[in-house]
């Protein structure tokens with residue numbers, strides 16, 4: 058057994074203390090034959106510090122496309138020749154999407170908008186949308202609306218949004234290669250305000266943006282420092298027309314190494330499989346991830362692309378004897 | 389969910405939505421001529437993507453993805469759903 062896994066068994070599994078950047082890097086560079094042991098350990102860590110439940114979430118785009126920012130992976134930036142057009146979802150359709158999500162047994166419904174930060178129109182749409190969902194659907198509402206002011210943070214709390222997603226996307230040292238219209242520090246500032254407001258912090262990113270393996274370790278360490286309630290882990294699905302449209306997809310084994318490493322860095326967080334798992338890991342990847350540290354999934358479609366069927370994911374959870382986290386357990 | 393496959397010539401001749409009935413000349417993923425170049429990668433990608441271009445007029449469609457489906461609207465040729 059690799060030395061780092063021995064160390065992690067005592068430190069992370071035994072004491073609940075996550076690996077530091079050097080430890081994460083050691084896991085990310087383990088030889089292939091050590092990968093099953095790393096995944097097994099990450100699974101044990103998840104079972105010990107989080108339990109067997111899996112948190113199921115659905116997401117929907119309230120405002121798609123036409124974003125003024127230039128995140129190089131994103132098909133919704135208005136600055137690239139992406140075929141994604143700007144479109145708004147109306148409130149009846151938003152409520153319907155929440156109902157579809159709740160019907161899968163999901164406890165989380167995240168409303169997302171492609172914006173730098175919300176304007177008055179978006180905040181009004183949110184206020185009406187969240188109220189309509191709460192009146193009709195038994196589900197917790199989360200939001201992802203870009204960078205916030207303190208007033209907007211307070212407003213979201215007032216609406217009853219219980220968790221806010223704002224991804225750092227990649228490590229601090231690589232961020233300027235991926236986004237030039239705003240800074241990593243600006244994102245961090247929004248996360249700080251969200252944390253102080255009492256909303257749960259959801260913060261993750263995308264692997265496969267061209268970062269080095271050292272930068273992947275740096276990212277895990279920075280997330281661990283932030284200590285988010287939830288970390289959604291995406292793998293780049295290269296989008297036509299974006300600057301990263303020709304980037305190769307992350308190799309399946311590297312994706313699994315990253316899952317194990319991120320879990321060993323953050324033993325207690327909700328580690329969610331988000332976008333790109335179908336492309337990077339195929340159908341089998343979902344099982345491998347759920348047995349390697351992941352304890353949450355996005356079911357159904359993503360914002361602009363489609364996902365595995367919710368039924369397939371739920372069947373798999375049943376087979377793995379991993380109960381879907383119930384609403385009562387999250388309140 | 390499984391994506392609706394790209395529209396075939398047969399489907400376009402008897403479309404369910406309104407508009408002229410013509411053979412689709414355009415790839416609904418990349419928007420290039422359907423009979424020019426190789427669209428195998430587009431077809432494969434469409435398993436996990438909604439269409440982006442109208443196969444009949446090449447306009448970029450307004451596409452809304454929701455957890456259990458999608459809709460794509462061409463101002464000229466109406467809506468497709470999947």
Ligand code: SF4
Nearest residue numbers: 124126128131134171
């Ligand atoms: S801010 Fe969000 S929606 Fe806008 S380009 Fe960046 S990732 Fe895309």
Ligand SMILES: [Zn+2]
Nearest residue numbers: 415418427430
């Ligand atoms: Zn094509």
Ligand SMILES: [Zn+2]
Nearest residue numbers: 442445462465
């Ligand atoms: Zn058309």
